[in-house]
Amino acid sequence: MENSLIFELFEGLPRQGPGADACTEKMFSLLPDVPAAPKILDIGCGTGVQTLALATFARDAVITAIDVYLPYLDTLKKNSDERGLGQRITTKCTSMDDLPFGPEFFDIIWAEGSVFVMGFFEGIRYWKQFLKTGGYLALSELVWFTDRPSPGTREFFGQQYPAMTTVRGNEDKINAAGYTLLSSFNLPDSAWWSNYYDPFEIRLAEFENIYAGNDEARALVEVSRKEISLFREHSDEYGYRFFLLQK
Numbered sequence: 001m002e003n004s005l006i007f008e009l010f011e012g013l014p015r016q017g018p019g020a021d022a023c024t025e026k027m028f029s030l031l032p033d034v035p036a037a038p039k040i041l042d043i044g045c046g047t048g049v050q051t052l053a054l055a056t057f058a059r060d061a062v063i064t065a066i067d068v069y070l071p072y073l074d075t076l077k078k079n080s081d082e083r084g085l086g087q088r089i090t091t092k093c094t095s096m097d098d099l100p101f102g103p104e105f106f107d108i109i110w111a112e113g114s115v116f117v118m119g120f121f122e123g124i125r126y127w128k129q130f131l132k133t134g135g136y137l138a139l140s141e142l143v144w145f146t147d148r149p150s151p152g153t154r155e156f157f158g159q160q161y162p163a164m165t166t167v168r169g170n171e172d173k174i175n176a177a178g179y180t181l182l183s184s185f186n187l188p189d190s191a192w193w194s195n196y197y198d199p200f201e202i203r204l205a206e207f208e209n210i211y212a213g214n215d216e217a218r219a220l221v222e223v224s225r226k227e228i229s230l231f232r233e234h235s236d237e238y239g240y241r242f243f244l245l246q247k
């Protein structure tokens, strides 16, 4: 995500990746033992739909939400203030691979659709130092549901996300990073369409007009449309899985 046109493409969307409040709530309900006033770090929060959901489910939580793109954080700040949640949500523009926090500072780390930026293993290994012993890491990640994806799907993600692996492959990484896997579940297809691909398709048409003649923008639109059409045809082969880990 080093190119700013990508960030702009996703601006104004309800979310910047697949997900749903119901899935955030389900994952939060799976945490066995949440301390009072938990300190939560939301990594790669985007415009913060899941941050606001978390602040609603965890009524006394104190949340730090980080992202590298300031306009997303501005949107989250505005929305959290409007909902009266601003006192419990702090935003910080900083990179997930260089976090400015002390060791074992957080009770819970949350990362919906963002660990791919570092890579699943690299992300969970690096973030572990910021979690208290016994603390939870809840994160969603793109995974293969099959060992034998169809050729077009394999080729697309071979280029877009070569490190993508199977559920089993991710479980091996969780073990190798020294966490206990408590629970996991797949996001339903509706979590891709309702808040993400449906508004994204409208946004792509708008973006195409704004940046007519811009080769970089055209390439972004093409690859995004290809991604959406692959999901329409092959959502049984891959998807997002939400993992709950304990340190």
Ligand SMILES: C[S@@+](CC[C@H](N)C(=O)[O-])C[C@H]1O[C@@H](n2cnc3c(N)ncnc32)[C@H](O)[C@@H]1O
Pocket: 001, 007, 014, 015, 016, 017, 018, 019, 043, 044, 045, 046, 047, 048, 049, 050, 066, 067, 068, 069, 072, 094, 095, 096, 097, 111, 112, 113, 114, 117
């Ligand atoms: C797929 S979006 C997910 C956003 C949000 N969690 C959601 O589910 O809607 C990935 C997010 O990671 C952010 N991001 C990209 N590189 C980052 C980095 N190095 N550090 C922190 N956030 C980053 C992007 O700006 C984007 O908001």
